[in-house]
Amino acid sequence: xxxxxxxxxxxxxxxxxxxxxxxxxxxxxxxxxxxxxxxxxxxxxxxxxxxxxxxxxxxxxxxxxxxxxxxxxxxxxxxxxxxxxxxxxxxxxxxxxxxxxxxxxxxxxxxxxxxx
Amino acid sequence: xxxxxxxxxxxxxxxxxxxxxxxxxxxxxxxxxxxxxxxxxxxxxxxxxxxxxxxxxxxxxxxxxxxxxxxxxxxxxxxxxxxxxxxxxxxxxxxxxxxxxxxxxxxxxxxx
Numbered sequence: 001x002x003x004x005x006x007x008x009x010x011x012x013x014x015x016x017x018x019x020x021x022x023x024x025x026x027x028x029x030x031x032x033x034x035x036x037x038x039x040x041x042x043x044x045x046x047x048x049x050x051x052x053x054x055x056x057x058x059x060x061x062x063x064x065x066x067x068x069x070x071x072x073x074x075x076x077x078x079x080x081x082x083x084x085x086x087x088x089x090x091x092x093x094x095x096x097x098x099x100x101x102x103x104x105x106x107x108x109x110x111x112x113x114x115x116x
Numbered sequence: 117x118x119x120x121x122x123x124x125x126x127x128x129x130x131x132x133x134x135x136x137x138x139x140x141x142x143x144x145x146x147x148x149x150x151x152x153x154x155x156x157x158x159x160x161x162x163x164x165x166x167x168x169x170x171x172x173x174x175x176x177x178x179x180x181x182x183x184x185x186x187x188x189x190x191x192x193x194x195x196x197x198x199x200x201x202x203x204x205x206x207x208x209x210x211x212x213x214x215x216x217x218x219x220x221x222x223x224x225x226x227x228x
Contacts, residue, residue, distance in 0.1 A: 104164070
């Protein structure tokens with residue numbers, strides 16, 4: 001987990017509010033991945049980004065969710081008009097290159113979103 | 117859609133016992149990874165297996181990748197209370213980048 005920084009670690013939002021989760025990859029890593037872990041479930045891939053580009057967003061819900069990884073600054077996962085079903089742990093991971101077979105991607109410690 | 121079936125979902129054993137966790141799929145993976153996750157933290161990589169039939173050992177943990185690269189197992193010898201945690205397998209599919217397919221996880225509890 002060392003090096004991938006996520007914040008906030010815990011976030012409470014009321015239904016209808018917006019949630020913004022931030023991820024700073026490890027130094028030198030330009031590939032970022034977001035995963036969601038619902039209670040009692042495994043991690044599910046959401047989106048893969050490189051700097052200024054979304055490479056694969058096949059795991060993103062069609063509405064209310066968006067992600068970006070700007071040229072400068074952290075990657076942001078944004079959830080608009082949150083609902084209780086969005087309550088989950090959101091994990092960011094990074095890698096130095098896209099090819100990970102046999103290589104390592106590093107996970108952050110997660111952001112726990114609770115919608116009340 | 118690639119799926120990984122991980123079993124058992126829960127495992128409660130006494131210190132000193134051996135155990136095996138399985139991950140099975142009908143899909144071929146280019147590599148397979150095993151993670152351990154503590155409560156409130158992110159997954160930490162234990163091992164990556166790449167070659168069909170590959171066996172890797174990490175102290176008391178033995179990881180095996182099936183010959184056809186569709187399944188894997190994690191065997192722990194003489195389990196200790198410190199082994200308690202959530203174990204996850206994750207497959208890297210045809211895309212090869214970090215789009216991992218995770219199993220549902222195995223919650224292991226080792227009683228002293």
